[in-house]
Amino acid sequence: MAAGFSTFDNRKIQYIMFxxxxxxxxESKPKLTSLAxxxxxxxxxxxxxxxxxxxxETLKGIGDDAAVIDAGASVLLLSTDLLVEGIHFDLTxxxxxxxxxxxxxxxxxxxxxxxxxxxxxxxxLAVSSKFSAEALDELYAGVIMACxxxxxxxxxxxxSSNVKGLVISVSIIGEAKKDEIVYRSGARSGDLLCVTGDLxxxxxxxxxxxxxxxxxxVNPDMQPELSGFDYQIGRQLRPEARTEIRNLLFxxxxxxxxxxxISDGLAxxxxxxxxxxxxxxxxxxxxxxxxxxxxxxxxxYKIIPSVAALSxxxxxxxxxxxxxxxxEKIKDIAGITIIGHMTAPSEGKYMITPDGKSIPVTAQGWxxxxxx
Ligand code: ADP
Ligand code: MG
Numbered sequence: 001m002a003a004g005f006s007t008f009d010n011r012k013i014q015y016i017m018f019x020x021x022x023x024x025x026x027e028s029k030p031k032l033t034s035l036a037x038x039x040x041x042x043x044x045x046x047x048x049x050x051x052x053x054x055x056x057e058t059l060k061g062i063g064d065d066a067a068v069i070d071a072g073a074s075v076l077l078l079s080t081d082l083l084v085e086g087i088h089f090d091l092t093x094x095x096x097x098x099x100x101x102x103x104x105x106x107x108x109x110x111x112x113x114x115x116x117x118x119x120x121x122x123x124x125l126a127v128s129s130k131f132s133a134e135a136l137d138e139l140y141a142g143v144i145m146a147c148x149x150x151x152x153x154x155x156x157x158x159x160s161s162n163v164k165g166l167v168i169s170v171s172i173i174g175e176a177k178k179d180e181i182v183y184r185s186g187a188r189s190g191d192l193l194c195v196t197g198d199l200x201x202x203x204x205x206x207x208x209x210x211x212x213x214x215x216x217x218v219n220p221d222m223q224p225e226l227s228g229f230d231y232q233i234g235r236q237l238r239p240e241a242r243t244e245i246r247n248l249l250f251x252x253x254x255x256x257x258x259x260x261x262i263s264d265g266l267a268x269x270x271x272x273x274x275x276x277x278x279x280x281x282x283x284x285x286x287x288x289x290x291x292x293x294x295x296x297x298x299x300x301y302k303i304i305p306s307v308a309a310l311s312x313x314x315x316x317x318x319x320x321x322x323x324x325x326x327x328e329k330i331k332d333i334a335g336i337t338i339i340g341h342m343t344a345p346s347e348g349k350y351m352i353t354p355d356g357k358s359i360p361v362t363a364q365g366w367x368x369x370x371x372x
Contacts, residue, residue, distance in 0.1 A: 064276075117176060122156040191257050192327060195336070280345050
């Protein structure tokens with residue numbers, strides 16, 4: 001069965017419901033496209049290619065960290081994220097409280113990436129009978145901790161049973177003044193490419209947790225050896241959103257020209273900015289900020305540290321561009337690193353290694369993580 005499961009021949013039902021005015025359905029079954037062929041972004045593009053906007057208030061629809069909606073004096077930002085057990089989290093090593101915290105934070109981060117202030121969120125759960133109320137209490141304790149810390153109001157959600165496992169969907173509303181919003185699309189050739197904090201540790205934390213999980217599975221009496229890896233594990237299990245960057249940049253008189261949060265890895269996010277802004281980039285590998293201990297652990301795992309930063313993801317730092325004239329203002333700010341600059345699109349998208357080689361920036365999947 002090409003679809004991977006059996007169904008009625010729904011084409012007739014579809015014809016009755018929606019397509020009476022259109023031509024009759026073809027009798028032969030069309031060729032089906034696998035999702036693997038499309039990839040996540042290919043799928044989103046395909047699903048949304050016929051979307052039309054009906055309201056002038058919708059200033060930005062699909063394609064950024066959040067949608068932007070005109071609300072008169074200010075604009076509202078709206079974003080949503082889905083966390084699926086077995087795909088985004090593994091309950092073997094992810095405590096429920098951390099999971100709740102992270103589910104909230106990844107949404108708050110998307111509002112920070114638009115240069116907005118997070119305000120309200122909804123939390124929806126699909127949960128199978130294997131979970132106890134106490135486990136879900138813990139999940140909510142984590143959500144509420146994040147709401148307290150980032151001053152976000154939990155205003156609703158939805159709850160459903162599920163056949164298997166746990167799914168959490170969080171939606172968030174943020175706010176900003178119209179001229180404060182920063183899109184992925186505003187970078188210009190010559191702009192400086194900057195990143196907050198350091199990168200790659202969340203991925204290294206994941207590797208440590210996965211290693212201890214395999215040991216545990218072979219011998220359930222063995223408790224995991226996690227001491228000494230607090231930073232890396234914390235980055236994976238309990239990330240923070242960089243909401244303070246908005247005020248920090250405002251305070252030094254800088255408005256980024258473009259911005260995105262690093263959920264999928266530096267390379268993928270740089271490519272989003274390049275694509276949406278219509279620019280190229282020159283990234284300097286040696287400038288990518290990576291925690292020293294994370295570097296050492298990466299090498300033990302035979303992973304090039306910069307590859308953990310480029311392809312690992314889940315650091316939830318902000319990647320942004322500023323005008324070249326802002327160099328003096330930003331060059332000595334603690335916690336912000338200039339890692340390259342944007343170029344004309346014809347110059348391509350390259351990373352320069354410390355020994356001067358140019359390598360094309362590509363968004364690698366997980367398989368690309370195994371380095372020398
Ligand atoms: P992020 O990594 O910041 O959460 P995504 O890469 O998930 O962003 O999504 C990119 C854009 O595509 C966003 O504008 C998002 O709202 C939109 N998007 C993702 N999935 C869908 C979908 N199934 N239908 C419509 N829009 C989607
Ligand atoms: Mg994002």
